[in-house]
Every structure is written in structure tokens, then in C-alpha cells.
Amino acid sequence: MTRPVTVGLDGSPASLAAADWGAREALRRQVPLRLVHAWEWQPYQHAPLAGTGDGPRVWSQRVPREAAADLRNRYPDLDITADNLMGPPTETLCDAAREAELLALGTARVGGLAGFLVGSVAMATVAHTDRPVVLVRAETTAADEHRPPTDGRPPSAMAYRPVVLGLDLSRPCSEVIRFAFDTAALRAAPVRVVHGWNPPAYFAYGAGANPTLNTDMAAEHTDMLRTALRPWQEKYPGIDVIEQPVIGHPARHLVEAGSDAGLVVIGRRTHRIGHVAHAVLYHCPAPVAVVPHD
Incomplete structure (x- = not known):
């Protein structure tokens, strides 16, 4: 059906x-x-x-x-x-x-x-x-889905804005990722993957003794993000993937990314809307897709 x-x-x-x-x-x-x-x-x-x-x-x-x-x-x-x-x-x-x-x-x-x-x-x-x-x-409007015109082309001929995916690496779920990539494939649009992370509580105490700790942790999260996305890039080889691991509250970064997005995709666990989803739903300027997962 x-x-x-x-x-x-x-x-x-x-x-x-x-x-x-x-x-x-x-x-x-x-x-x-x-x-x-x-x-x-x-x-x-x-x-x-x-x-x-x-x-x-x-x-x-x-x-x-x-x-x-x-x-x-x-x-x-x-x-x-x-x-x-x-x-x-x-x-x-x-x-x-x-x-x-x-x-x-x-x-x-x-x-x-x-x-x-x-x-x-x-x-x-x-x-x-x-x-x-x-x-x-x-x-x-329909025009909001596309990049601003630069050469007088009609909206239907302009490139789509990216699909922004909010990804929690502590529990990445295939349903949410698949929806984002499928949606991007329909538009021939890139996928911008936003992963927000914060240093652990002890970070402030160890930073002085190890000045490279911040850089090392950022590199670790970047590697984790690339590893999580690799199977999806292989499944969707025509999709341009932009990895964006960021320090700080993920909702703020997703709302900011939404200012240049055609669609923002986030997940929610069964019968529960988390605080990140709440913030994105109330403040993101782009359409927001909420995909349920276990």
C-alpha cells in the first residue's frame, strides 16, 4: 500500500x-x-x-x-x-x-x-x-527550501538548502538517520550532521595539566561522528555529508543551523519529548521533522 x-x-x-x-x-x-x-x-x-x-x-x-x-x-x-x-x-x-x-x-x-x-x-x-x-x-514558502538566487534562476532550478540532522552519538538510531538521508536524497541536498558534546565535569581541573586535552577530545568526537556516519555515506554515495561536532548545548546549535536549512531532523524516544526536541520545536525557524525511535 x-x-x-x-x-x-x-x-x-x-x-x-x-x-x-x-x-x-x-x-x-x-x-x-x-x-x-x-x-x-x-x-x-x-x-x-x-x-x-x-x-x-x-x-x-x-x-x-x-x-x-x-x-x-x-x-x-x-x-x-x-x-x-x-x-x-x-x-x-x-x-x-x-x-x-x-x-x-x-x-x-x-x-x-x-x-x-x-x-x-x-x-x-x-x-x-x-x-x-x-x-x-x-x-x-517553497522559496525557503532553496538557496537564495544568485543568477536569476527560478526557485525550481536552484539548489536545495541542506537537511540538518541532530545526532546523539550516545544512542544513534537508524530510523532518524535514514529519514534524514532519504529526505536529502529526494532533494539532492547535502546533510549537515550536528553533534553537540560537552567536556566532562573534571575537564576544568585537567585542562591546566594537559593543554591539549580540549583538542584531543574534539578529535575523538570527530572520529566517533565519522565512524557512525560511514555506513550511511556508503549507502547514499551521492549525498554530500557535512560533519559538525560542536561544544555546547545541541539545541542551540540546531536552531542556529536551522536558519540555513530546508529541514531539521531530530529524534524522540517513544511517548517522550526531550528537552532538546522541545527547544528546537519552539525556536527553530525551519520546518522540523520529529522521528520516533525506541
Whole structure:
């Protein structure tokens, strides 16, 4: 069975940006696009929405239908379905994700320094689904996926920005690495691998006695990173891999790398979103893919 790229819609500008991103990703993967809107009836939902003349149920049916019509006009070669699903949003989205290549959801900016708003439904879905979830910012456009033009070429002819992979060498997981390399291969984009590390607590005491300790530890982490990536470079020989072992909190470095990324890929352990993933989801300017692993 061919799995679609699925997008959860709520009618917001952020979810429509996610739908547009999902359409482009579906074309790259050569799979259908499925738009879903989860609606849960509430006893008090009986009055028409202000200014629309529609009740909540009628409005909820319009959301995926109108988004699908717009996307069909812009992507006529893409197979698009639109479904209005009844049930609790988080549970419904997790069920839809189970049958998908990935699930895309929208997030909104809440201020220049405050980062992005990741709603409770999105966070719960990220935490509980067993499929990759991509969070797309409301401002994301097709042009953001490509390097800035230098010679007047159209966006479709420009090189893609790199896929950034956050890699924890203490427990590297094949699911996360494979997703990053597969995604990069679809774009013919490089993979920038960010591995953050910190010197052990005793480092400050030993540094004076051994001035080369910092350099030696950095070289050791570089070697570890190269060793972990070697099998993947052999499996994806056409992908340019940029190794970036860095000292300090990995979330900060991933957010910085995200300013020049087409996609940032991070992992999460089952039913848990760690502090690194939290920070990246709330502050990274690029779309973020969260890939579950054991």
C-alpha cells in the first residue's frame, strides 16, 4: 500500500502553509497527499461562526475541501484527497499518521524572540504517534527550501538548502538517520550532521595539566561522528555529508543551523519529548521533522 503524505488542517494560516509544504513533499516522494480535519462535536457548538453563517460542523467540512481545491489548482499532477474526521483531534491525527509516510502540522510565530507556538494538540500528536511528524511554520514558502538566487534562476532550478540532522552519538538510531538521508536524497541536498558534546565535569581541573586535552577530545568526537556516519555515506554515495561536532548545548546549535536549512531532523524516544526536541520545536525557524525511535 502506498502511504500518503498527510496534513492535519485546522483552517489557520500555519496549517495551510503545512498543506503547501506537504504537497511539495508528496510530489518529491511521488505519493498522494491526504488532507484531514479532525472535528469533535461539543454540546455548546450550536451557534453559527461569527460572520460566516455556518455552524461549526459545516465550517469543519469546508476546511479540507477548500484547501484541496486550492492545492489542485497549483499542483494539478498531484493526487489529493480531503477527509473530515470525527473524534478527538490528537487521537484522530495519530490514527491518520499511522497510515502515512509522514504527518505535517502547522505552527505559528509568537514573537521575534519568543519563538513559535506549538499547540497542545500538535505536541500531544508529536509525542504519541509512531510516524514522523513535520512541524511547518506559517511563514514557510517553497522559496525557503532553496538557496537564495544568485543568477536569476527560478526557485525550481536552484539548489536545495541542506537537511540538518541532530545526532546523539550516545544512542544513534537508524530510523532518524535514514529519514534524514532519504529526505536529502529526494532533494539532492547535502546533510549537515550536528553533534553537540560537552567536556566532562573534571575537564576544568585537567585542562591546566594537559593543554591539549580540549583538542584531543574534539578529535575523538570527530572520529566517533565519522565512524557512525560511514555506513550511511556508503549507502547514499551521492549525498554530500557535512560533519559538525560542536561544544555546547545541541539545541542551540540546531536552531542556529536551522536558519540555513530546508529541514531539521531530530529524534524522540517513544511517548517522550526531550528537552532538546522541545527547544528546537519552539525556536527553530525551519520546518522540523520529529522521528520516533525506541
